[in-house]
Amino acid sequence: RCNFATVNDKDFIIDRRAGRITTEEAKILAEALKDIKLEDAEPIFVSTTEHRGVLVLRGDKLSRKVSDVDLHEVGVRVSKPRPLDDSVEAEHTARVLEEFIIKSRKILQNHPLNKERVIRGLNPANAVLPRGAGTLPNVKPIHEVWNIKAAAIAGGALYKGVAKALGFDIIHVPGATGTVNTNLKAKVQYTIDALKKYDLVFLHIKATDTVSHDKNPVRKKEVIEWISHEITPLVDLIESQGYYLALTADHTTPSEIGEHRGDPVPLAIMGPNVRRDSVEKFDELSCARGGLCRIRGVDLIKILMNYLDKVPLFGE
Known part of the structure; x- marks a missing residue:
């Protein structure tokens, strides 16, 4: 995973999200990086939503055992990628990754779009900060594990990508942006339509996380109220058609801190x-005092499959 970021001439990170550069601007910058050549690997950089992107490295002797360049901090120097073990592959990958960072920085620093942003008083997206290196795991698709047909509706590429890797069908919704200006009404309607064909539909809403990162609790309250109103048709399906609805979050993002935390999230x-x-x-x-108490995230699917009568029985 990568962020377009703003870095000053002394290599200090000024803004991890480059002023939340628009998706359209980020795609223009990503296009400028497509011709980067590395000595021992093929880089593929894809812009996704706003400042977010993904870097794929293809080649021999590559490893996910490399450190993050994006340390989720501002006011610090850009961290160099380093091997996390003593393997030749990790050391090689760290070198390749640093080569990409240096070459992309030169291109972005001189890009006309960034020069224009500076003139407009905006932070330039003049650096790419990678983090969370990984390789695609070998996982069974959800239909093989639970014998169900599942679909996913989301605006962000990350969520659609994980769902696709797990065997979900991806339903694309016009206006689903993965930001606060997403077309939630359309996403809810597409979810209702999908429930006629699928046993499980995963609906992801990113907006609360976005405003939390911006440390804007008032806006977060407004977003929660907006979501509560827009998902009312899904709640109505419970009584009218006997569907199940699980409402939760994948992590906490306290507005005061503006970063992810591992605190328990509510589940209903x-x-x-x-x-x-x-x-x-x-x-x-309130939810912590409820009948579900506190569960692990990996147990949620088992609870839901139990309601759908998909959990194998033991004993007589």
Whole structure:
């Protein structure tokens, strides 16, 4: 994963998101990086949403055991990639990655779009900061594990990519941007339509995380209220057609901190035969006192499959 970022002439990170550069601008910059040649690997850089992108390295003797360049901090020097073990592959990958960072920096620094952004008083997207190196794991698709047909609806490429790797069909929704200006009404309607053909539909909404990173709690409150209103048709399906609805988050992003944290997230499951508890509010503290208590993220799918009668039985 990569961020377009703003770095000053002394190599200090000024803005990890380059002023939340628009998706359209980021794609222009990504196009300028497509011709980068590396000595011992083929780089493929793809811009996704706003400042976000992904870098693929293809070649021999490559490893995911390299350190992050993006350390989720500003006001610090850009960290050089370094091997995380003693293997030849890790050392080689760190060198290749540094070569890409240096060459991309030269291109971005002199790009007309960035010069124009500076004139407009905006932070230039003059650096690419990679993090979270990995390789595609060998996982069974969801239909082989649970014998269900699943689909995913999301705006961000990351979520669609993970879902695709797990065997979900990806449903593309016009106006689904993965940002606060997404067409949530359309995403909800596409979800309702998809439920006629799929056993499970994953609907991802990014907006709350975005405004949390911006440390804007008032805007976050407004976004939560907006989401609550727009998903009402999904709640109505529970009673009218007997569907199940699970509402949760993949992580916390406190507005005060502006970064991800590992605190427990609220979870609510609604539907036929779901045991009712005394919880009346959807928030972290209220849900923790509910009937589900605190579970691991990997257990959620098992709970949902139990309601769909897809969990194998043991004993008589």
